[in-house]
Amino acid sequence: MSFFGRRPKRSPTPTGSLSRQNSLTEGDGSNAKPLYLCSPFADAALVNGNFKTIVMLPKYVDVMEWVAVNIYDFYTNLNEFYGCITECCTQSSCPTMSAGSNLNYLWTTPERKQVSLSAPTYIDSVMSSVQNLLEDENVFPTKSGQDFHKESFPVTIKHVYRQFLRIFAHIYHAHFHQILHLRAEPHFNSLFAHFLAFGREYQLLDEKDIRGDPNAPVGAGLLWERWKISGKLEKGAGEA
Numbered sequence: 001m002s003f004f005g006r007r008p009k010r011s012p013t014p015t016g017s018l019s020r021q022n023s024l025t026e027g028d029g030s031n032a033k034p035l036y037l038c039s040p041f042a043d044a045a046l047v048n049g050n051f052k053t054i055v056m057l058p059k060y061v062d063v064m065e066w067v068a069v070n071i072y073d074f075y076t077n078l079n080e081f082y083g084c085i086t087e088c089c090t091q092s093s094c095p096t097m098s099a100g101s102n103l104n105y106l107w108t109t110p111e112r113k114q115v116s117l118s119a120p121t122y123i124d125s126v127m128s129s130v131q132n133l134l135e136d137e138n139v140f141p142t143k144s145g146q147d148f149h150k151e152s153f154p155v156t157i158k159h160v161y162r163q164f165l166r167i168f169a170h171i172y173h174a175h176f177h178q179i180l181h182l183r184a185e186p187h188f189n190s191l192f193a194h195f196l197a198f199g200r201e202y203q204l205l206d207e208k209d210i211r212g213d214p215n216a217p218v219g220a221g222l223l224w225e226r227w228k229i230s231g232k233l234e235k236g237a238g239e240a
């Protein structure tokens with residue numbers, strides 16, 4: 001079980017110099033629809049069809065192992081995307097971890113205090129802590145004979161998943177125009193759709209985390225609604 005090879009650090013070479021433009025929305029009214037919800041961007045994808053087949057547990061593979069491999073892949077891919085836009089996500093451009101017009105995520109300290117961090121500090125904290133977890137043999141065992149912890153592993157993974165969702169949500173909300181500039185929206189949408197389909201299939205994501213609070217909705221949560229209706233995301237077992 002040596003699928004966890006070398007773990008990449010944050011990409012040190014952001015591509016090009018992208019300026020922050022006021023092109024987050026279509027139209028100029030304050031209620032204008034964000035570009036990521038507009039055609040053709042909202043439905044741009046690498047492949048047509050749904051993600052059910054690629055999230056299914058392969059035969060003879062332990063479910064914990066399958067979740068671990070996928071978490072590692074989501075971490076790697078999300079890290080690479082963020083690496084491409086990292087120079088546009090700064091203390092001044094993103095002083096809060098925003099993910100909707102009325103939503104700023106707070107960071108919970110080890111003392112359980114909720115504090116507001118800038119988006120780059122927040123994302124850096126998530127990525128560093130996940131990297132440490134991935135390298136911890138007690139959490140992600142890679143040697144044969146070592147098992148995943150039945151109680152704590154699912155709890156840890158749900159927490160990691162929720163944090164990854166927040167990073168996706170911030171990128172959609174604050175940096176989608178840079179994703180468009182890189183012409184990477186089919187890749188980014190496909191990664192997010194895969195992430196959502198996998199999270200729902202293995203109960204790693206709660207619906208309330210995807211949608212957010214009615215008073216502070218997650219902007220990218222509307223993509224989930226849209227893709228569910230279009231059949232891109234198959235409903236998971238037991239989902240109403």
Ligand SMILES: [Zn+2]
Nearest residue numbers: 089094119174
């Ligand atoms: Zn940002």
